[in-house]
Amino acid sequence: MDGTSSSGINIPPDIPLSLNVLVIDTDPEALEFIKKSCEENIRCKDISHQAIICFESSMAVEVLLKKEIDIHLIVMELHMPMLNGYEFMQFLDEEGFDIPFVMMSSKYDGFPWSSVEKAFELGAIEYFFKPFRGRDHLLDLWSPFLKHYIARRKEDETSDGEAKDDETSDGEAKADDTLHKKDDTP
Helix, strand or coil, rough: CCCCCCCCCCCCCCCEEEEEEEEEEECHHHHHHHHHHCCCCCCCCCCCEEEEEEHHHHHHHHHHHHHCCCCEEEECCCCCCCCCCCHHHHHHHHHCCCCEEEEEEHHCCCCCCCHHHHHCCCCCCEEEEEEECCCCCCCCCHHHHHHHHHHHHHHHHHHHHHHHHHHHHHHHHHHHHHHHCCCCCC
């Protein structure tokens, strides 16, 4: 049956059955923790998670531009060489990628409220703070994807409704104009 998993949960047909998470960081401990979070995903056992690891932002750009793997979520360290997290988000926007983005940075940088604000202004869906070691729980990577998915679905429904309203309004205006036109035929 379409859209139903083995546990009986109805999964919409446009939800991927395997969540591919592009992870970009130079910190091996953070990468390993996120990879483990993918392998032992805690939120949605019916959908497997796979981490695609990149140590450089240029590697991640290459993965995205090749389009060999559907990427469903990006988790990236803010402070990266070549392209930092903000620049990477701008690249995504310029290239037309609509992929939920999670920014992360270290708590050792102080509490970066301006970083958090800027990340959300640029379109981040979540912000993670490192270090991850010593945490009792793994990261929930399913929720940021689902949050983005639901927001996009609502946007699509709203824009579909507005398009129908516009068509109706234009149609009514045209009908109204024809009713009030002066007949200049002799």
